[in-house]
Amino acid sequence: MADQKLPLAVGVSVGLLVLLLLGLMLYYLCRTKDQTQYEELLSMVPSVPACSAPVILVSQGSWTTPSEVPFTLPPRFMTRIHDNQETEEKVEEVEEVEELEELEEMKMEARRDILAHRGSLSVRSWYPVGTLLAGLYSAPPLNEVVAPPPGMATRLCFSVEYRHSSEQLMVSLLRLGNLPPPFHGNVTLVELRLLPDDRRPRQAKARGTGPDPEFNDCFVFQVSGACVPQSTLSVCVLSVEQDGKRHAVGRVLFPLEGELGQAGRVLWRDLETEDDTQCSELGDVKVSLSYSPALQRLSVVVLRARGLQLLTDAGVCVQVSLQIHTRVVKIKRSCVVKGETDHYFNHRMTFKLRSQHLDEACLRFELQQPNDISSERPAMLGVLVLGPFMYARGPQLQHWMDMVNTPQEPVKLWHGLSRAT
Numbered sequence: 001m002a003d004q005k006l007p008l009a010v011g012v013s014v015g016l017l018v019l020l021l022l023g024l025m026l027y028y029l030c031r032t033k034d035q036t037q038y039e040e041l042l043s044m045v046p047s048v049p050a051c052s053a054p055v056i057l058v059s060q061g062s063w064t065t066p067s068e069v070p071f072t073l074p075p076r077f078m079t080r081i082h083d084n085q086e087t088e089e090k091v092e093e094v095e096e097v098e099e100l101e102e103l104e105e106m107k108m109e110a111r112r113d114i115l116a117h118r119g120s121l122s123v124r125s126w127y128p129v130g131t132l133l134a135g136l137y138s139a140p141p142l143n144e145v146v147a148p149p150p151g152m153a154t155r156l157c158f159s160v161e162y163r164h165s166s167e168q169l170m171v172s173l174l175r176l177g178n179l180p181p182p183f184h185g186n187v188t189l190v191e192l193r194l195l196p197d198d199r200r201p202r203q204a205k206a207r208g209t210g211p212d213p214e215f216n217d218c219f220v221f222q223v224s225g226a227c228v229p230q231s232t233l234s235v236c237v238l239s240v241e242q243d244g245k246r247h248a249v250g251r252v253l254f255p256l257e258g259e260l261g262q263a264g265r266v267l268w269r270d271l272e273t274e275d276d277t278q279c280s281e282l283g284d285v286k287v288s289l290s291y292s293p294a295l296q297r298l299s300v301v302v303l304r305a306r307g308l309q310l311l312t313d314a315g316v317c318v319q320v321s322l323q324i325h326t327r328v329v330k331i332k333r334s335c336v337v338k339g340e341t342d343h344y345f346n347h348r349m350t351f352k353l354r355s356q357h358l359d360e361a362c363l364r365f366e367l368q369q370p371n372d373i374s375s376e377r378p379a380m381l382g383v384l385v386l387g388p389f390m391y392a393r394g395p396q397l398q399h400w401m402d403m404v405n406t407p408q409e410p411v412k413l414w415h416g417l418s419r420a421t
Helices: 002-041 085-094 096-113 394-405
Strands: 121-123 127-130 155-163 168-177 187-195 202-205 214-222 232-240 246-255 267-270 284-292 297-306 317-324 327-333 342-352 361-369 379-386 411-416
Touching: 155 232, 168 187, 168 232, 187 214, 187 394, 202 214, 232 394, 246 267, 246 394, 284 361, 284 379, 284 394, 297 317, 297 361, 317 342, 327 342, 379 394, 379 411, 394 411
Parallel strands: none
Antiparallel strands: 121 127, 155 168, 155 267, 168 214, 187 202, 187 232, 232 246, 284 297, 284 411, 297 342, 317 327, 317 361, 361 379
16 A cells, blocks of 8 residues: 555655646746847837938936936938838848947037037937027118117107007107217106096106116007197106206107108107207296196296396386186286396295196286286286187197196296297
8 A cells, every 4th residue: 555655655756846847948038038028129229221310329418317218309301202111120230230329420510510510409418409590580670670760869760660450559669869968877767648638648768877868668659530630749858866856958849740641750859948949939837837736726837937028128017817718717817027138937836726727727928018007907028828728739739738737746847938918
């Protein structure tokens, strides 16, 4: 019985050993097959058609993990179309070594050129994809395009164009030329209005200082075609010091009637200043206006008169009357001042005026010479009316609107006198 069990145990042991060996062989065969397929998937050499344009391999750089996945940039142009896929695969196998050598050479050339040709967009760490050509975006300097005309006068450079389809007036403010030396270090501001209806000024700040500050700003005014010939573009140039104090450099009044034929052209206009303003036929008077909304008070200062056509040597006085519509609310008179050419008054008057009446009220200035006979009326030298659109036009309207838009700030301006009606 013992002799029968021994061969049986030996046979079972041998069978188990054979099965174990077979299992190990199958395991190693499967592992070897899987590893071969995995290495084929991660092959570092992509298949490149022999007839296509050369491509450049781009890697993630030396700082990436060992398991990096390469990619290729697609060819830009194809030389021909292949109909037989099998032939293409054979060509790949034959020329694979040559393609790899060419690709390595191209990679080295690209790395050498990157120092001399840097792009605005790169793939990973070193390869340039695209560049910006700065020459395509460079514009000629403004000095070469709109050089100021010769002369010493301060001039404004701008252009005006009216678009009938949208009823828009386009005003391009370009630059100033020959700014006086005292204003070279200050900030230059420009206020634009379209008289007579525009009450709020559009402001532009110069982008630099010096004698020729530049603006390069565009403004749009909505105005109907019927109102354009009756409108006037007002441009007031101001110089602002560091402490905020403002100085009036000059003003340009550009009537649009008959001027829109120059649409799109660069225009130069001299600034009108107090020094070069010619006296009117009857003379001029300088007036300062300021309004306080909180106190509802209108302050008037008659500063100076010049070029008056005097009838006698009795002296000159100024009578100021505040009117609302046709009703005279208040009349005030300055002292009598004597002089040969210029008369300095510096006389201050105040009037009570509510804010709702600013569009209905006006100031009437009458320069008079008293008569030796008290019973007779004084001789009239000239008249000036300052007020809204209902009463005034041009500089007289502009002065009133400047007062309304800059409360509590005195606005000074010269005005020409007209004959009494």
